[in-house]
Amino acid sequence: MLSIIDIGSLTIALSLYIYAARARITDVVLFGDSYTAADGGVQWPWYLVGGAVCSNNLTPLYGEPDVSSGQQAWFIQDHIEAYNTSRQKLLLDPSSFVVVQFIGTNDVGIGSFLTADQAANVSLPDVADCQLNSLRMMHALGARKFILNSLIPLQLTGLYSNSSAPTIYYPQVHDGNAWNKGMYNLVHSLNRILSDGIDVLNAEWVGDGHVEWFNTYDLFETFYNNPALYFNGSIPANVTGHCHQCPDPNDYTKCGIGDCTLTERDSYMWWDELHPSEQTGRNLAAEIFRKIEGKSQY
Template sequence: MAFLQGVKLVFALLALATPSWAVGVAPGQIKNFVTFGDSYTDSSYYPTADGGYAWPTWAAMYGDLNLYGFARSGCNMLEPAYLQTLPSDHGDRLGWQIPAYLNETNNGTLELNPDETIYTIWIGTNDLGANALITGSDAPTTSIVEVRQCAIDVLKTLYESGARNFIMQNILPLDLTILYSNYSYPNTYWNMERNTTGWNVYMTELVRAGNEITSLMLDALVPTLPDAHIASFDSYGLFTDMYNNPENYFNGTAPYNVTGCIHSCVYTVDSTAEPACTITNGTDADSFLWYDELHPSQQSDRIVAREITAVMQGEYNQWTTWLS
């Protein structure tokens, strides 16, 4: 009898220590999909910076969801001064995204059932890169800590407005893009002299530190948001796996290519000459991880969409951890 009581106690303790299967969203629950982020997520035009549809457009099609895209160019706390002079409706700053969303929800233009709506937040690329942390900026006192706090504040603001279901996507391995690689060349995004190895090492550190800071911030935030369901999506892990195991993801008619890009433009440093640009067309493009020196390809976007759709449909996903 004592032995059986002991066994029951052990199972009771394990039940308390094991995450509840009710964590997250249920299959069929989500009908509306709202996005915040930068050009990786911006679905407001076509073709996008990825050369086609943004990944949320694919996800909305895969999941039969209503898409409401507010992503433009991220937090951009470190953007160059000329962007600060643009009109408020330009849409290049997070300062447009949140006010635009709140304005539409407050005036009744956008009415969403919070139980049926999920919000994705994928921010970081622009604040870490060229004309920002990696090169210096007009905000020298801003660090990676403030940049990641900005992403957390987006989630908090949305929660305070009534949102309850969230997917926070961490920063992908930007050091693997052509722009920040150690074999980079003068391109559309940076055609001046630079130490490519230095950029690559620094970007590696920025991304890993930023993701760890975000994880710690989320762990501290979750207990303060009752009734919220927050998923942490490992974009870093997914893109690293695509880079290391392209045969599992790409199905184009050309050899797998994770170090080049579909649309490449090579500039001559300190020259006004037109760049030498090449583009891969047709089904060969589906062999590439990157569209250009900074942005993912359409095949990569479809993979992101597939994985995020699984999360929104309440399915198990290896890149996702539900925190609440």
């Protein structure tokens, strides 16, 4: 049986449980933001963290526990005995679990790099170093199997499309064309730095641990370009709109008016202007399971 140990918010956890029960890996440890626990239907009995970033010292957002300190502290609390002493012991078998890290959406988005609100003297390489160093910290705690997820094509979301219309996440008119081009550049730049950084980590550990790159970007492009293969609700597949509606971008209390129906939900790639749908989460979980098995092209 596969156990899900989610340190961030939960989105693919339940689906991973369903798809990975036969895998040799018995535990999956998830570090991340709301993309490890999207909205769009009940996907877990509770939610731990949404809006997380890699480090609040670099790209602070909402004050949620970040991956590099807050979420790792939870892992230490639950799974490390006698931490930081000569008797320190990992309570999990390193050969039986994989760490999945999926972070970065909030680091590059509104309130951060896209709107030039990151901390002073902070660059994309700093954010990449944060992600890589978080894996190093987990390695120091005894983890040996890792999957690092790339950022998705955020320019395909409603929030970062070329539309300048207000949204519930940014209820002001803005330059949608500039946002769309800027997000494309930010995502590709950070993904390239992270992909190159994986080679550095694997060279450092020389067989005593290994990081796999999961190309979430290409997978989501596949969903987008082949919608009928992945979205099967009661209406035609829809990869440009979203299920959850907020008709007044200045009033959260009106959110939900005009939502798609329960039978229509699985037709949508997106839950709202930023988050993937539950069906997208299922598809993602299935592919991550194939990655754990060594069978994924991504």
